[in-house]
Amino acid sequence: MDLNEYLIPPTEATRRRGPHDRIVMTSRIRLARNLKAVPFPGWGKKPDRIKAAEIIRPAVESLPEMKGCFAESLDNLAALDKQLLVERHLISREHAAKGAGSALVLNRDETLCFMINEEDHIRMQALLPGLQLKEVWGTISKVDSRLEKKVDYAFTTEWGYLTACPTNLGTGIRVSAMLHLPGLVLAEQINQIIQSVNKLGLAVRGLYGEGTEALGNVFQVSNQMTLGETEEAIVERLNKVLSQIIEHEENARAKLLEKKPKMLLNQIGRAFGALSNAHIISSKETMNLLSCLKLGVDVGLFPGVDRTLVDELFLITQPAHLQHNSTEKLGADERDLRRADLLRERLASVSRPLAELPGSPEAGGEAG
Numbered sequence: 001m002d003l004n005e006y007l008i009p010p011t012e013a014t015r016r017r018g019p020h021d022r023i024v025m026t027s028r029i030r031l032a033r034n035l036k037a038v039p040f041p042g043w044g045k046k047p048d049r050i051k052a053a054e055i056i057r058p059a060v061e062s063l064p065e066m067k068g069c070f071a072e073s074l075d076n077l078a079a080l081d082k083q084l085l086v087e088r089h090l091i092s093r094e095h096a097a098k099g100a101g102s103a104l105v106l107n108r109d110e111t112l113c114f115m116i117n118e119e120d121h122i123r124m125q126a127l128l129p130g131l132q133l134k135e136v137w138g139t140i141s142k143v144d145s146r147l148e149k150k151v152d153y154a155f156t157t158e159w160g161y162l163t164a165c166p167t168n169l170g171t172g173i174r175v176s177a178m179l180h181l182p183g184l185v186l187a188e189q190i191n192q193i194i195q196s197v198n199k200l201g202l203a204v205r206g207l208y209g210e211g212t213e214a215l216g217n218v219f220q221v222s223n224q225m226t227l228g229e230t231e232e233a234i235v236e237r238l239n240k241v242l243s244q245i246i247e248h249e250e251n252a253r254a255k256l257l258e259k260k261p262k263m264l265l266n267q268i269g270r271a272f273g274a275l276s277n278a279h280i281i282s283s284k285e286t287m288n289l290l291s292c293l294k295l296g297v298d299v300g301l302f303p304g305v306d307r308t309l310v311d312e313l314f315l316i317t318q319p320a321h322l323q324h325n326s327t328e329k330l331g332a333d334e335r336d337l338r339r340a341d342l343l344r345e346r347l348a349s350v351s352r353p354l355a356e357l358p359g360s361p362e363a364g365g366e367a368g
Helices: 046-061 079-087 133-148 182-186 190-199 231-259 261-277 283-298 307-316 319-324 332-347
Strands: 024-033 070-073 103-106 112-116 122-129 173-180 202-205 218-223
Touching: 024 133, 024 231, 046 070, 046 103, 046 112, 079 319, 112 133, 122 133, 133 173, 133 231, 173 231, 182 190, 182 231, 182 261, 182 283, 190 202, 190 218, 190 231, 218 231, 231 261, 261 283, 261 332, 283 307, 283 332, 307 319, 307 332, 319 332
Parallel strands: none
Antiparallel strands: 024 122, 024 173, 070 103, 103 112, 112 122, 173 218, 202 218
16 A cells, blocks of 8 residues: 555645644654563564564554554655654654564554554554544543453553653553644743743653754643553643643733734744745744744734645645655755745735734734
8 A cells, every 4th residue: 555645635634623723733642562572672683573563563453443544564665655754743753764573554544553663562642633632542542452452561560561661661651742832932931831841740842752853833742751640640630731831822922912013023924925935945944934924824914814724834845745746856955945936836825914913903904
């Protein structure tokens, strides 16, 4: 089966909506599991990894939630296909680097994904748009229980689920949400929020997880400890923290609108100008400018513009997606040219942002 024919088109994928999705882009829960009596991937040799995959993959494919799934060994996927999956947050960068013995199983609507032989034998994740942690937990908990009846997990009554990394020991759960926080960044409050979140035992990371930059003002917030607390308690705790972050972001946006409207108009206007007129532009600059454009749509500066347009541009301007839509091999310089061409083309029909914020006495004109 061809991965590119299986994946949901970007236009359709970015139309999905969920609660508080102006700020919470996605909710995700990942579970780490290992097989009993089979060496963990980091210690096992190639035959061990192949043996684990031969046990896990058919068991996963037989789950009712995975009917019609895409399943493939990583060594049969092209490097570009793996990068596409990374950019869609369906597999990790670490998993993309794996070969023989590692595999992927993905369900039809891309809400359930199994990474086989990443750091652990099984890394299963459920993903939904917006703030839906409880719904995500309900889904993945059911899938995990069904899979546990088909394969023997490495588990002890003292330590819970055994994992390759001690930080995942116990429940093996990683609960996270991807947040768009331009208000807190522009209001220079983001560092304070990150420090507060860290004190609560949660981690704040960049767009692609640990060790990555918060491109486009996108941050991942997740639990750090997995031992000594139930899965439900972890989900509830993170849900409460995320609700507070949402409130802080909404307040930051409201204060910027009230106290610093010209600064906000300037940031959004300059971002639109650069994106719609550039002839060479990097991925990093694009994501940061699109963040401002998305904020402009959210606060009403682009009447009639659907936020889906910006969400789609976030995805299709990334390197692998650009390469996928090209008939020839692109180097970094060529990607910067193609990215600019794409942005100018897609934004050509978008009118300049309003010169005043909606609701202000002089609102209604266009920027000169």
